[in-house]
Amino acid sequence: MLVFTLASVSLVFVIGIGLYYRSIPILNKLSWFDLLTKSAWKPMKGLFGFYPFIMGTLWVTAIAIIIALPLSIFTSLYLVEYAHAKIKRVLIPFVNLLSGIPPVIYGVWGVLFIVPLIQEHIAPHFIEFSTGYSVLAGGIVLAVMIFPLIVSIITEVLTTIPQDLKDASLSIGATKWETIKKVIIRKATPGIIAATVLAISRAFGETIAVLMVCGNNAVVPHSVFDTGYPLPALIANNYGEMMSIPLYDSALMFAALLLFIIILLFNIISRVILARLERNLTT
Amino acid sequence: MIKRKIEELFFKVLMILATIIVTGSFFLIVGTIFSKGVPYMNLDMITKIPGGGFYIGKEGGVLNAIIGSLYIAGGATILGLIISIPVAIYINMYIDGKKFKSNLIRLAFDVLFGIPSIVYGAFGFLIMVYFGIRASLLGGIIAVTLLVIPILVRTLDEVIRTVPGELRDAALSLGATRWEAAKVILRQIRPGIFTAILLSFGRGIGDVASVLFTAGFSDNIPTSLHEPAATLPLAIFFQLGSPVEEVQGRAYASALILTIVVLIITVLAELLIKKFSKHKI
Amino acid sequence: MTNTPHISVQDFNVYIENQHILKNININIPNKSVTSIIGPSGCGKTTLLKSFNRLLDNTANVKIDGKVLVDGENIYDPNVEVTHIRKKMGLLSQRPYPLPMSIYDNVAYGPRIHGIRNKSELDELVELQLKATGLWNEVKDRLNASATRLSIGQQQRLCLARGLAVEPEIILGDESTSALDPVSTHIIEDLFINLKQKYTIVLVTHILRQARRVSDYIIFVYMGKIIEFGPTEEVLLNPKEELTREYVKGFIS
Incomplete structure (x- = not known):
């Protein structure tokens, strides 16, 4: 038992070390700084600039959070503070079902629904032409994917806020909304931050759904209708062919290492916040 | 006002x-x-393998992917359970009292849970290269096992924590060893284990990024662990990009099959979880 | 009972989760005096208190019928403004629940909500209410500190000041001293006695000694019914009903 426990816990380190080990060849050739800030991606010529992929990831993630966070906060507030028990019982299972849908299905939905929607109905209002395959499409699909994650954490945090505290505000004559705005949100802020951080790390790592709708051009996006090429998509798309090109394999492992480090940090931060919050509210 | x-x-x-x-x-x-x-959707879809190659052939179905998915998700879940059950028991029975230690282990699994499947895929590939395994059913099972272990441990841990401490103490006070007490608890949480299996299977059957370069892809049904295997998500992913309409149709039908399977699994798991934590929303 | 009732409860029934919690309550709460509601735990004391400012509205599966008149106005009338009702009453709960903000903002919370924006007016109000609750000298140098830094006793007085700042007519106390040490309890009790010159005060308490010390009238509730109501000394020392006698027996002997 101890062996299994240690083995699986140490998986965190083993993965990190394994990926780092395989990244060494490219790190010997190019500095971290160059890898992260150069834009040229020409594996044939030995040029590995990750900047476009990092920017692609950031664009998609930012769009997803901007869409998902307000919607999820409002949904959680409605479910916890306003919705009748019956409505809550009906709605919450659908949020959970949403979290069970596999990424590839989100991807298919993105291709069939979101991409045409952008191409035909959204983009024409702003620019001359877009295929629809864009960081916006990736952001929207990702936003829907992280709804359940954010909603479930925030509803849990909201339900742990004592009714007496809400009553204290209501009994002064505050409306429900004023109580939410001035008391509940303030009390729930650490939980909202933790949920956001967790959602960001989830969005960073999402591969297939994003890959299917983003267009995958190794160019830094400048508008939401531009194509983008997030890091996970880079790994997924090129793994098969990497063997024949020197350093390519190492470069992709470096991409995985980068993802791993960022997500590890974000996860630890949000879990620590949540654990502390739980302790504060239960004692 | x-x-x-x-x-x-x-x-x-x-x-x-x-x-x-x-x-x-x-x-x-x-x-x-x-x-x-x-x-x-038609009967051929779930009873035949693709005819004339999955990317261009217009005939047949996706039986290869259905079977491949079942093998990989099933194999990974079984392998994952073998590892996860002892871990969950260990966290709860052998180191309780030392809150800090068990919380640190829980944090580790929370973090593992957050690691994206593409990283597990890449890491699984490293393991395969190290042991000289080619892209195959076995490779896919290894990568997906890594992916589902955190899910299994977290779910089992949560379920074991709902078992009242008195039950465990009662077993121990009767002179049972910890391992025997653990067996009592395992019997108690049987529905919880089933929930964990469902969640793990649901995640395993739907994931692409972890099997993308570990399982390979094949039009045939694998007959040994060392043969490459198709999975439903991969079949969707690959066939969607085909210029042939019938092949795209196979992707849509596969998506439908996968969605139905996963929805059934999620609903079952939901119902079971509800039984366990009535106090939670 | 010499003065006109401030709160008048008429044929009032409350059901929660299909259980009949309050049964046919009829009571007139006298103006500008302290009335204590006593009774064994689970008898419906707190439910009765919370029905006075409609905090029951937030309870799941609740059904209410009957009337509660405050200043002659039925607060359960569908046309009535809930926030307007609640503004008339300050609530002091079992444990202090300071809002997650500074000491100053806690007291200024109500006035701000009800539209006072003028800084000097707010300053004046905050000082006035903190003085009224005897906190001013203790906190005047750290008004911007978080309210959670105060001791529990100070927090409870802050909550009282917060309630008073919206200039209510009625103060409701739900076992407001049960989490406090004896010294803080004494301070709060004295505050109630002083405040009754300006306010009508209704307290829920399970401490009969406290009921006797601070209240003018006592309501004895048992199993969701009002068993007896009258001046403090009469109910405690010379009860008319058998049930009341049983309950206060320990107190008399």
Whole structure:
């Protein structure tokens, strides 16, 4: 038992070390700084600039959070503070079902629904032409994917806020909304931050759904209708062919290492916040 | 007062709209998949392997992917359980009292849970290269096992924690060893183990990024662990990009099959979880 | 009972989760005096208190019928403004629940909500209410500190000041001293006695000694019914009903 426990816990380190080990060849050739800030991606010529992929990831993630966070906060507030028990019982299972849908299905939905929607109905209002395959499409699909994650954490945090505290505000004559705005949100802020951080790390790592709708051009996006090429998509798309090109394999492992480090940090931060919050509210 | 009431009303409407969008997106997704998939659905789809190559052949179905998915998700879940059950028991029975230690282990699994499947895929590939395994059923099972271990441990841990401490103490006070007491608890949480299996299977069957370069892809049903295997998500992913309409149709039908399977699994798991934590929302 | 009732409860029934919690309550709460509601735990004391400012509205599966008149106005009338009702009453709960903000903002919370924006007016109000609750000298140098830094006793007085700042007519106390040490309890009790010159005060308490010390009238509730109501000394020392006698027996002997 101890062996299994240690083995699986140490998986965190083993993965990190394994990926780092395989990244060494490219790190010997190019500095971290160059890898992260150069834009040229020409594996044939030995040029590995990750900047476009990092920017692609950031664009998609930012769009997803901007869409998902307000919607999820409002949904959680409605479910916890306003919705009748019956409505809550009906709605919450659908949020959970949403979290069970596999990424590839989100991807298919993105291709069939979101991409045409952008191409035909959204983009024409702003620019001359877009295929629809864009960081916006990736952001929207990702936003829907992280709804359940954010909603479930925030509803849990909201339900742990004592009714007496809400009553204290209501009994002064505050409306429900004023109580939410001035008391509940303030009390729930650490939980909202933790949920956001967790959602960001989830969005960073999402591969297939994003890959299917983003267009995958190794160019830094400048508008939401531009194509983008997030890091996970880079790994997924090129793994098969990497063997024949020197350093390519190492470069992709470096991409995985980068993802791993960022997500590890974000996860630890949000879990620590949540654990502390739980302790504060239960004692 | 009027202003305050309008403000409240405004935000209430906003909240209801947000709720409609969030829950409605579920119906939008399922609706899209059904409307596209149903026309291509037929018996051949689930009883035949693709004829003439998965990318261009117009005949046949996706039986290869269905079987491959079952093998990989099933194999990974079994392998994962063998590892996870002892871990969950260890966290709860052998180191309780030392809160810090068990919480640190829980944190590790929370973090592992957050690691994206593409990283597990890449890491699984490293293991395969190290042991000289080619892209195969076995490779896929290894990568997906890594992916589902955190899910299994977290779910089992949560379920074991709902077992009243008295039951465990009672078993121990009767002179049972810890391992015997653990068996009592395992019997107690049997439905919980089933939930964990469902969640793990659901995740395993739906994931692409972890099997993308570990399982390979094949038009045939694998007959040994060392043969490459197709999976449903991969079949969707690859066939969707085909220029041939019938092949795209196979992708839509596969998406429909996968969605139905995963929805059934999620609903079952939900029902079981509800039985366990009535106090939670 | 010499003065006109401030709160008048008429044929009032409350059901929660299909259980009949309050049964046919009829009571007139006298103006500008302290009335204590006593009774064994689970008898419906707190439910009765919370029905006075409609905090029951937030309870799941609740059904209410009957009337509660405050200043002659039925607060359960569908046309009535809930926030307006609640503004008339300050609530002091079992444990202090300071809002997650500074000491100053806690007291200024109510006035701000009800539209006072003027800084000097707010300053004046905050000082006035903190003085009324005897906190001013203890906190005047750290008004911007978080309210959660105060001791529990100070927090409870802050909550009282917060309630008073919206200039209510009625103060409701739900076992407001049960989490406090004896010294803080004494301070709060004295505050109630002083405040009754300006306010009508209704307290829920399970401490009969406290009921006797601070209240003018006592309501004895048992199993969701009002068994007896009258001046403090009469109910405690010379009860008319058998049930009341049983309950206060320990107190008399």
